[in-house]
Amino acid sequence: MSNTQHPQLAFIGAGNMARSIIGGLVQEGYPAERIRASDLNHDALEQLSRDFGIGTGDNAAVAEWAEVVVLAVKPQVMKTVTEALRPSLAHHPLLISIAAGIDGASLSRWLGEDQAIVRCMPNTPALVKTGASGLHANRHTSGAQREQAEQIMGAVGTVQWLDDEPLMDAVTAVSGSGPAYFFLVMEAMIDAGVQQGLTREAATELTLQTALGAATLARTSDVGVDELRRRVMSPGGTTEAAIESFERDGLRDTFQRAMTACAERSVSLAKALGQ
Template sequence: MSASTLTFIGGGNMARSLIAGLVRQGVPAASIHVAEPVAALREQLQADFAVNPHADAATAAAHGAVWVLAVKPQVLREVCASLAGLAQAQQPLVVSIAAGITSAQLTRWLGGHAAVVRAMPNTPALLGAGVTGLFATATVSDAQRALADTVLASAGRTVWIEEEARMDAVTAVSGSGPAYVFLLAEAMESAAIAQGLPADAARTLVVQTLLGASRMLDESDDAPAELRRRVTSPNGTTQAAIERFQADGFEAIVARAIEAATVRGQELSAAND
């Protein structure tokens, strides 16, 4: 990534995780500008990463050929409107990590023409272990697409989606997905304690089980169903648990939950139109 190209509009946790990853990869901190209205957060960004903090979006955006929009969806329209004139004059690559805001909305709010990439990272990005779904509009060049990939790959893996309508499903699966795992961990811990295990032992057993299972999924070429089959001995304890899950509609519950999150993403888009 060339120098003096990157501006973050918003300096919250996700922006910080991306900045940290970029700096780790050797992007000069002096080439990164961040717009953050909260003075204490600006000071922290400068202290932690030696980036260039700014109090307002326009001042920061003036420095960047790439803008990463990292503000809440509810305020994104107002932020884009304040940058529309500069966007038309400067023609930056615009990368948005706001859930439920479409590329058409972003393009319209930025003045009618913009090279837009939508991105949906998730919270493990804070550890450099995230995954990001990406969609590029037709106005995004191959070089800009590669640049967006570089920015988001600083926090983990990337997956490109060719149909923007599927970005709400990306949000439902991976953007919201860590919370599903935390809910499962919470339920497993509670159940373990109910079976008489000490709380500290229950936590260690659950955390390491989820961590180990995730590594097996990541490092194996086999499908989840095959990995599950190998663990499930006939008439054993695992089979008893799996049959209870399935009898209670586990797969259907997951499917309905992801559908609900997908629909909510669509609703957020409509609400901000």
């Protein structure tokens, strides 16, 4: 029987991202008996079932049962998996792809041109339920199905809908790959702190807590991050000296070039993987 709040939900692939989404949903009260998963790694699948009480089966079986199917396999095998799955989708479930670099046209070609498909670009903080996901729905996706996709991905973080699919490449550059940028900044701050005499343990703790505090403050403030930055800076003070050094070294241009390279790589990967 259909349940609009808790549709029968299948995961094709049971890796870290699928595990994070399933865990977030169950924690929020999604009935475990309405979730099933499949994966070639039977040990990982059994562990997932033990941890969350969900059902398991092969790809075809869980897809035929489901009202929503989350495609959580690696991009390199998506074509093979989806083409084999196509006969099991005659009942037209909502299909959510969380594979990077696979565009909607390719998914429709492999899964069926009349299928409701939502592309999703999540990021790794979904593992701790602080993720950020960009979503794009094709024209066959109903309003109710959009709500279902938002409910599922909202279990592990925030969701932003995009009307234009090409903007998914920008989402990749901002949030999809973004955690790595912040990790690099943290690495650099820790190393600089050690060079200035702090122990690595102290530099790491101070850096990570500062990153957490800055993000929390930005999320809860009623002013933009530019104003928050200015509020930390006193004229002629220590923070101003650091910020002026960043500006002289072209930090903004560095980020612009890096994120442009990321988006362009996303486009080229989509072309290569979508063949």
